Amino acid sequence: MDLIPRRIARVGTLHPRQEIRVPNSSEARVAVGDDGTEWVHKELMGVNQVLAEAVSFLLANRLDLPVPTGGVSRDSSGSPSWLSHLIHAPSHWQPSLFESIEDGPESMGTMYALDALVANEDRHDGNVLLEHRGEGTLRPWYIDFANAHVGSPAGLMGCRDLVPDPRPSHFRPAPLGEAVVRAATAAAHRVQAFSAECLAADAHEACDAAACPDLESELLRVLLYRCSELGSILPQYLRALEACR
Known part of the structure; x- marks a missing residue:
């Protein structure tokens, strides 16, 4: 078994797009990275929520569970927020x-x-x-x-x-x-x-x-x-x- 986890993307500049409204879900919006990747960006998250997303993503990858590619972005103060690759029209x-x-x-x-x-x-x-x-x-x-x-x-x-x-x-x-x-x-x-x-x-x-x-x-x-x-x-x-x- 590979000891190196499938790494979580670190994303720099994000260009915000439309909001996503989903019942029972965290506030989120579509954001686009400089490379054109479309992400679902959850801006209002605490450290513990980002940690839960991050470790669950890594464990899901070890189990071959289909989860969207995950990433993190930092605001000007260094606080992280979670990114999930956008799935279109699910x-x-x-x-x-x-x-x-x-x-x-x-x-x-x-x-x-x-x-x-x-x-x-x-x-x-x-x-x-x-x-x-x-x-x-x-x-x-x-x-x-x-x-x-x-x-x-x-x-x-x-x-x-x-x-x-x-x-x-x-x-x-x-x-x-x-x-x-x-x-x-x-x-x-x-x-x-x-x-x-x-x-x-x-x-x-x-x-x-x-x-x-x-x-x-x-x-x-x-x-x-x-x-x-x-x-x-x-x-x-x-x-x-x-x-x-």
């Missing part, structure tokens, strides 16, 4: 679309495993984007980890066995059939096999992106613990999701 999650999603059981199961790992209680229909690919197929993109508890590592370490509660976000989960549960369990096994070196690299990269080097050791501690215990946390989360259906 639909949002509906359980009725599950059968049309590319690799639906595998990606949804992996998403559940990652949400359980980072303690993301903010999964809702608006942050599962579905890109139209032709012939009725949809490519999923999983976004918006800003409110995951992993962004406040000391707090999460204080309740380190926390099982995310999916009820407040009113997420309508996919059917938790055998294929989805099998994919989630397989993702958890991969997480449990992450080496300390891999997790240390991700903690360093995420804290550098979020401009919070003082949180690196605490973030690594909570990642090491949550990864090792995901085998017991995930089944509880899947039961909570099933209860929401």
Whole structure:
């Protein structure tokens, strides 16, 4: 396994464009970098939210979960904000679309495993984007980890066995059939096999992106613990999701 994480882009000048209005989501707008890349720019974010996005992005990449390319930008004071590559004209999650999603059981199961790992209680229909690919197929993109508890590592370490509660976000989960549960369990096994070196690299990269080097050791501690215990946390989360259906 590669010890070097897929790095988070550092973006300098941004040229703001139109606002994006999505229910239950952080305020955002389209912004364009000097190289022409179109980003969704969340300007009003705290350090802990940027950290949650950054570490979740890196872990998603390790799990091959489809997430848009991530980046950070700094304002004149050096405060970071999160960038996510713009997905044009997506639909949002509906359980009725599950059968049309590319690799639906595998990606949804992996998403559940990652949400359980980072303690993301903010999964809702608006942050599962579905890109139209032709012939009725949809490519999923999983976004918006800003409110995951992993962004406040000391707090999460204080309740380190926390099982995310999916009820407040009113997420309508996919059917938790055998294929989805099998994919989630397989993702958890991969997480449990992450080496300390891999997790240390991700903690360093995420804290550098979020401009919070003082949180690196605490973030690594909570990642090491949550990864090792995901085998017991995930089944509880899947039961909570099933209860929401």
